[in-house]
Amino acid sequence: MNATPGGGRPTRLAPVDVLRLGLLGITTRRMRAVLSALGISIGIATLVVVVGIPASSHRDLMDQLSALGTNLLRAEPVPDQNPQVLLPGDADAMAKRIGPVLTASAVANTHTVVRRNDLVDRYDTSGLSVLASRPGLLETVNGRVRSGRPLDAGTAGLPTAVLGYVAAGRLGFDSVDPRQPPQVFIGERWFTVIGILDPLPLSPDLDRSVLVGWDAATAMLGFDGHPTVVYLRAREDALEDVRAVLPATLNPQLPGLVQVSRPSDALAAKRATENSFSALFLGLAAVALLVGGIGVANTMVISVLERRREIGLRRALGANRGQIRVQFLTESVLLSALGGTAGAALGLLATIGYASYQGWPPTVPVIAVLGGVAGALLVGVVAGVYPSIQAARQTPTKALNTP
Structure with a gap:
């Protein structure tokens, strides 16, 4: 899987092998993986909630203004x-x-x-x-x-x-x-x-x-x-x-x-409200994604430090730097994908529940849910780049001698 006999050119990893390597750190350290995914899921759930709840309130306000006859x-x-x-x-x-x-x-x-x-x-x-x-x-x-x-x-x-x-x-x-x-x-x-x-x-x-x-x-x-x-x-x-x-x-x-x-002045108020809510949504979404990204990056950096012996052993068995980078980058993306999917579902349920309790029409923009999952994947890529590079720089000797 890692190298051809006789020290030839290393064999390229198949997508299935890349996925298995990415899941290796998650399945062997399940509690840490759950906590890591929980961090990004909270961030994405926050993203969906802070977009969905104001959107539901905004929809209710727009319905009330429209009922006045703004047009x-x-x-x-x-x-x-x-x-x-x-x-x-x-x-x-x-x-x-x-x-x-x-x-x-x-x-x-x-x-x-x-x-x-x-x-x-x-x-x-x-x-x-x-x-x-x-x-x-x-x-x-x-x-x-x-x-x-x-x-x-x-x-x-x-x-x-x-x-x-x-x-x-x-x-x-x-x-x-x-x-x-x-x-x-x-x-x-x-x-x-x-x-x-x-x-x-x-x-x-x-x-x-x-x-x-x-x-x-x-x-x-x-x-x-x-x-x-x-x-x-x-x-x-x-x-x-x-x-x-x-x-x-x-x-x-x-x-x-x-x-x-x-x-009517109600129409001007309605249009101004739409513009202000759009700016608010973008700001809250950016903050939520930033918090989730920092959490994943921190988790992956610590993971590299704690798994130096594993990295050294894989390098000694023939894994090259590219394969090490792919392993840790894939793990970061998978963690973020799991957390993002769970967070989007959690945020969706929380928004619908709160909006129904308030008597608002539940409104969750599709772009918030899909954007949350896509944002989680992007955060996983960005957050995993530095840890994967650090892992790939480990030499077999130095990594195996790490106490």
Whole structure:
């Protein structure tokens, strides 16, 4: 295996022989191998955990910010114009034709008064607006129904209403009983309340509104069919582009008379958070790998010092320096591979467990797991270079005479 008869050129080691030599130090010193692998596994587990737990928390934060409607835009005519600027009746459908737009809907002020009952002063508006609503409004503004149900195609033409969160409080309702639904007086007729909405932090005007179906507003409240506000959601990466073309889309003749809201501050916060977390991940990963690499290097240096007699005996039997280097380098890589695999699995389980306990969506970037194992192999190579060179420099005589 080591040399040809007669002192010829040494025989090259087959991959299987290299693996056996690398496993020799591990199998004969099992406790030391376990402790050495434990050092690198802790480092890699730390790498996975410090990336996975913040990633899970970050994912939860991004979900919360997205639920606010960070990709929401609203377009409306510029106020106080003479004559009044009117949006087309199908303005929301026109907005949907813009490529990056995901969904769009519209509301319109019916300029009618809502009252708790017909005995309340007809001029007491309570600061509330009655809005005609297109289907799909709640989906567009990320709204949720707190009690009851939303307006839909089946109720669009019926005298039914959905109350915003603030509107429900001012009218004295906190829930909807489907068996005995409450009623409100809108204009000169009764409307049945079928739902109450949760707060909409990025659309406070809807919190102070009473929503009725588009067809019902046209037939019962004298609504002219022109929307006053168009809401839309678009891909976050194209939000600025959509904002730039939206006025010309809704009013090609006079785009300057259509104003569009700027992206919310929540979107800027979301993007800043993504950048800061990326930098944090890289820093923590680098520290974890450095700690694990130092541990493996220390273990291999001590291993060379304690195995000088073994090195001397192998050299005396014909092993050359290259074979000695390969033996110790392979052992270092195997130790790191075992530790890296165990550490990645341990870190994965710890991250999933902690994230589930916190109620976060478990998120472990694949690159963290694969990168951890690959990093462990790289650390094994780097950490094993110096010890393997030191072992190869041992002469048979000096090594065998080591006390």
